[in-house]
Amino acid sequence: MSTQWQSIKPSDILTKEQSHDLRQRSDAMGFWLLLHCWGVIAGAMALYAVYPGVITFLIAAILIGSRQLGFAILMHEGSHGMLFKTRWLNENLTSWFAAWPMILRMESYRKRHMAHHRFTRTEDDPENYLYTPFPVSKESMMRKVLRDLTGIVFIRTHIGIFRFVRGEPAGRMARLKSFYLGPIIFYALFITGFALAGRLDLFFLCWLVPMLTTQQLFLRVRNIAEHSTMPDLNHPLKNSRTTLVSLWERMTFAPYYVNYHIEHHMLPFVPCWRLPEVHRIMLEKGFGEEMEIRRGYWDVLKLNATG
Numbered sequence: 455m456s457t458q459w460q461s462i463k464p465s466d467i468l469t470k471e472q473s474h475d476l477r478q479r480s481d482a483m484g485f486w487l488l489l490h491c492w493g494v495i496a497g498a499m500a501l502y503a504v505y506p507g508v509i510t511f512l513i514a515a516i517l518i519g520s521r522q523l524g525f526a527i528l529m530h531e532g533s534h535g536m537l538f539k540t541r542w543l544n545e546n547l548t549s550w551f552a553a554w555p556m557i558l559r560m561e562s563y564r565k566r567h568m569a570h571h572r573f574t575r576t577e578d579d580p581e582n583y584l585y586t587p588f589p590v591s592k593e594s595m596m597r598k599v600l601r602d603l604t605g606i607v608f609i610r611t612h613i614g615i616f617r618f619v620r621g622e623p624a625g626r627m628a629r630l631k632s633f634y635l636g637p638i639i640f641y642a643l644f645i646t647g648f649a650l651a652g653r654l655d656l657f658f659l660c661w662l663v664p665m666l667t668t669q670q671l672f673l674r675v676r677n678i679a680e681h682s683t684m685p686d687l688n689h690p691l692k693n694s695r696t697t698l699v700s701l702w703e704r705m706t707f708a709p710y711y712v713n714y715h716i717e718h719h720m721l722p723f724v725p726c727w728r729l730p731e732v733h734r735i736m737l738e739k740g741f742g743e744e745m746e747i748r749r750g751y752w753d754v755l756k757l758n759a760t761g
Contacts, residue, residue, distance in 0.1 A: 484538035519668025588682035595759035605666035
């Protein structure tokens with residue numbers, strides 16, 4: 455049982471009817487979310503291709519980086535089995551069109567992430583390393599942002615992932631094949647498509663550059679917001695954070711309802727697109743005063759960059 459449910463249970467939040475309605479998944483919504491993510495990327499690339507320039511490049515870098523973060527969020531949704539109602543679609547389309555583009559393997563992520571849900575912000579939480587360094591000084595935060603925007607963090611991260619997957623000599627090739635075969639197939643086809651179109655420049659400028667830079671910054675801010683510098687690690691409504699966001703923040707740091715993080719931890723069986731309704735229900739039932747809620751990511755960053 456999740457440590458989040460020791461004092462507050464899903465039945466304290468939802469009636470049986472609400473629980474039944476909110477846990478329903480949708481193949482149509484899964485297709486829409488993936489198509490939206492890829493559509494924004496295609497539109498941003500087309501804008502730069504038709505009107506190349508500094509402004510259109512910056513627009514593309516921001517929008518594409520945000521949707522690359524969106525892929526990670528949709529992979530997270532798939533890891534919970536909630537992106538599609540049909541299991542085959544959930545496992546295969548999520549891998550092909552969300553996990554592999556980010557050089558990730560959903561099955562590996564799922565194992566770690568389920569442990570994060572079970573042991574949220576305890577010593578057994580495997581994702582604690584993302585949150586424990588904070589708060590930091592403003593100078594330290596700026597150095598982290600600089601490393602994000604220069605690609606250093608992305609490269610270090612993937613070197614670390616490779617070393618972890620490689621591990622001990624016994625079974626090394628099987629592990630590497632299991633983790634990297636999917637991304638290799640995806641990128642072989644993806645890059646070939648750009649090459650056949652005679653636009654490899656778009657792959658490098660409008661895919662690779664955002665992946666190494668803006669995507670990494672958006673990922674960091676989102677990670678900080680979810681669980682860093684929390685008021686009470688033992689309280690299920692105070693060891694995760696919900697951030698109320700504006701339109702431009704949804705377009706950058708918080709695609710696909712990822713900002714409703716308390717709601718997700720308390721009810722991890724609810725698809726992401728239903729989390730705003732969960733938020734409304736929790737406020738109506740009086741949980742709002744106990745919930746760690748911040749307005750905007752600037753407020754979260756000020757809390758985590760002090761002195």
